[in-house]
Amino acid sequence: MKRITIKDIARELNLHHSTVSRALRNDASVREETRIRVSNYARECGYQINMSALHLRGNKSNTLAVVVPNINHNFFSNIISVFTNLAFQNGYVVSVFQSNESSVQEGEIINALIKNNVAGVIASIAMDTINPAHFELLKQYRIPLVFFDRICHGIAVPKVTVDNYSALLEVVNILARKGCTRIAHITGGSKMNVFKDRQRGYLDGIKQNKLTYVRKEEIVASFDIDTGMQVAGKLLSEDPVPDAIICDSHFLVLGAIFKIKEKGLKMPDDIKLVGFGDNPYVQVTSSKMITVVQPDEAIAEAAFDLLLRKLENREDDIIEDRTFSVKIVDNAELIT
Amino acid sequence: MKRITIKDIARELNLHHSTVSRALRNDASVREETRIRVSNYARECGYQINMSALHLRGNKSNTLAVVVPNINHNFFSNIISVFTNLAFQNGYVVSVFQSNESSVQEGEIINALIKNNVAGVIASIAMDTINPAHFELLKQYRIPLVFFDRICHGIAVPKVTVDNYSALLEVVNILARKGCTRIAHITGGSKMNVFKDRQRGYLDGIKQNKLTYVRKEEIVASFDIDTGMQVAGKLLSEDPVPDAIICDSHFLVLGAIFKIKEKGLKMPDDIKLVGFGDNPYVQVTSSKMITVVQPDEAIAEAAFDLLLRKLENREDDIIEDRTFSVKIVDNAELIT
DNA sequence: AAAAATAATACACACGTGTGCAATTGAGAT
DNA sequence: ATCTCAATTGCACACGTGTGTATTATTTTT
CATH class of the missing domain: 1.10.260 (434 Repressor (Amino-terminal Domain))
Structure with missing residues (x-):
């Protein structure tokens, strides 16, 4: 046989x-x-x-790689899903790698990518990745790379992002229009584009609306429910208490909801809560929050498109970036 | 260079x-x-x-494959996440494939697996897969296969499942103990083990509790919010109206919540809702429902373990199945 | 110092595929 | 019947790796 x-x-x-x-x-x-x-x-x-033989013979493979911090985060699994379908339709196979937010693991992943002759890579970097040296290695091996969402600025590759600056600016504007004056922001380390941009947007929003409330930003290192509870708890116990909290991550929101309910505060009357991502549960929960919805599918399509173009043209001087704007959904207005 | x-x-x-x-x-x-x-x-x-060369030389690869209906479903992305970490730690790389619930696509995937010399496969089959012929093909090529969650019975490979029968039996018992007498069940086509077992459990539960309410089961073909809304809407407009609805899928629950709110019914007093999966949002929502929580991590670990054993031993006569029991969480009792 | 034994390295081949080039075949033209 | 040219197929090699075997280098033994 x-x-x-x-x-x-x-x-x-x-x-x-x-x-x-x-x-x-x-x-x-x-x-x-x-x-x-x-x-x-x-x-x-x-x-x-036998693809292995074909790869060896032609020094090229039909395998694309997706490198993300966590596969099981809604946003990333959406990206992987769309990307995989597109790739498969075009004769590619997709391998997935998860850095677990560790720059060290990310480095090991890059080595694995090289060893395995992947044809191209789309990546969203780990939280603590400052030095993109390991990604430069990919370039050295002429493996096309496209960054999405969480990007490295110091390296010349196409990038697919959302306009995080405008997103937070608009969020603050919306909140201010609703009468909020004490808007807090729970965000991540400022090294990463995603959080840096949001922090700029937040700050400009505060300025533009001439809010007297002292700029209140909490920087967290990890994004889980416990951290959300801890930080939200701290914010809610201070005086004056914020009338709006913006959470830069899905899981932080959950922790915040816990604490808000614990304090007996009602959303959106007592306090307004803003979260990222479009978990459909948000739409049916009675926790009426505002969500910043990213165009997951479009992002994945753009990343694939840019990667495919790099794979087909041998010219690797096309460095085209794409930025998508987010949609801000006020679930308080959505549900009866 | x-x-x-x-x-x-x-x-x-x-x-x-x-x-x-x-x-x-x-x-x-x-x-x-x-x-x-x-x-x-x-x-x-x-x-x-160069792994391609190594694969060619040794007729074996370091690539494992995960085949699932949808990558972006909570359960499956959890499985992929855990599985990927385990695989990477053991020197393997994981490729992902998504059948989109189509048996035809599943067949194409199997061909891709063979072409690409994957070392082993874990799979959860598509909704309309009755004939496991394409999986038999894997066996012909001596590629180890482990089924998890949604399995094929007609083929001799290790299987990792949850005890769906007992899960639904217990759910009905819990509901009956809470005083429910008109328990409805929204489930999937009975060909698949998952739904078949749950339907048996449901029916036995109805019998054991001597419920007079006519067995009310709705079989749906697709698992999305719209379907959930449609079927739940139908159930809620009938007379007598059910005092409990069990949804076999995550997204069906969302649709049901919509309709329940639309009718002005309160959970859990007016009606009890049961869903599958452990989306953390459930814990913070005011829609107090009961959730059937599956041990995602343990399932992924078991699948990896069984696969690895098959990869290491050349003996392929070890067909050991593993069944996990679910945890039933009453969120009404959980949150203050 | 020569022979034997052992350690260390080189050689040749295979894995399955694709491609430049040579060889063969066939047909048409003279 | 011979020549020409095109159509078709065969041959040889390369891709990078690992392994059985032959070969060389080194040490040990007598």
């Missing part, structure tokens, strides 16, 4: 394996009759090309 | 590439001094082994 190769087919049909190879690739130099004979027999015996 | 191979190293160090190969693999037959010389130089010039 050995695997069938073109050599097996050649032997069976009294041909040379090179002829079989050409026949299967519809090379014009092979006679019509032979081509049909080969393709028929190949179908009959269930021949499947 | 070419990629460094063992031949390059050999040339540089005046050795034969076979000696370099042995040195890097710590073969005892190579002199200590040479081994160090080689490994030092390899490190210096950043040598990375």
Whole structure:
């Protein structure tokens, strides 16, 4: 029960394996009759090309890689889902890698990518990645790379992002219009573009609306429910208490909701809560919050598109960035 | 800027590439001094082994595949996340494939798996997969396969499942104990083990509790919010109206919540809602529902464990199944 | 110092595929 | 029947790696 190769087919049909190879690739130099004979027999015996051999021969593979901090975060699993469908439709296979927010693991992943001859990579970097040296390594090996969402600025590759600055600016504007004057912001380390931009937007929003409330930003290192509870709890116990909290992550929001309920505050009357991501649960919960919804599908499509273009053109001087704007949904207005 | 191979190293160090190969693999037959010389130089010039060549040479790869209906469903992305970490720690790389609930696409995926020489596969089958012929193909190619969650019965491979029968039996018991008498069940096509088992559990629960309410089961073909709204709407407009609805999927629950709120019913007093999956939002929402929580991490670990065992032992006659019991969480009792 | 034994390295081949080039076949033209 | 040219197929090699075997280098033994 050995695997069938073109050599097996050649032997069976009294041909040379090179002829079989050409026949299967519809090379014009092979006679019509032979081509049909080969393709028929190949179908009959269930021949499947050996990609490993093809990769070795051509120094290129049909494997794309997705590198993300966490596969099971809503945003990233949406990206992977869309990206995988697109890739598969175009004859590629997708391998997934998760840095677990660790720059060290990210480095190990890059090595694995090189070892495994991946054809191209889309990546969203780990929280503590400041030095993009390991990504430069990819470039050295001429492996096309596209950053999305969480990007490195110090490296010349196409980037797909959302306009985080405008997102937070608009959020603050909306909150101010609703009468909020004490707007807090729970965000991440300022090294990363995502948080840096949001912090700029937040600050400008505060300024533009001439809010007297002292700028209140809490920087957290990890994004989980416990951290959200801790920080939100701290904010809510201070005087004056904020009348709005913006959470830069999904899980922080959950912690905040806990604490808000614990304090007996009502949303959105007593306090307004803003979160990122479009978890459909938000729409049906009675915790009427405002969500910043990112165009996941469009982001994945753009990343794939940019990567594919780099894969097809051998010119690697096209460095085109794409920025998408977010949609801000006020769930208080949405549900009856 | 070419990629460094063992031949390059050999040339540089005046050795034969076979000696370099042995040195890097710590073969005892190579002199200590040479081994160090080689490994030092390899490190210096950043040598990375070419996996494609290794795969070709050894007829085996370091790539594992995960085949699921949808990557972006909470349960599956959790599985992929855990599985990927385990795989990477053990030197494997994980490719993901999504059938989009289509048996046809599943077939194409299997072909891709064979083409790409994946070392092993864990899979959860598509909704309309009755005939597991394409999975048999994997067996023919001696590619180890482990089913999880949604399994095929007609094929002899290890299976990792949850005890869906007991889950629904217990759910009905809990509901009955709470005084429910008109318990409805929104489930999927009965061909699949997951739904078949739950339907058995539901029916036995109805019987054991001697409920007079006519068994009310709605079978749906797709699992999305719209379907949930439609079916839940239908149930709620009938007379008598159910006092409990069990939803076999995450998204069905969302639709049901919509309709329940639309009718002005309160949970859990007017009606009790049961859903699958442990989306953390459930814990903070005021829609006090009961959730059937599956041990995602344990399932992924078991699947990996079984697969790894098959990969290491060449004996492929170990067909050991693992079944996990679910945890039923009453969120009404959880939150203040 | 020569022979034997052992250690260390080199050689050749295989894995499956694709491609440049040579060889063969066939047909048409003279 | 011979020549020409095109159509078709075969041959040889390369991609990077690992391993059995032959070969060389070194040490030990007598």
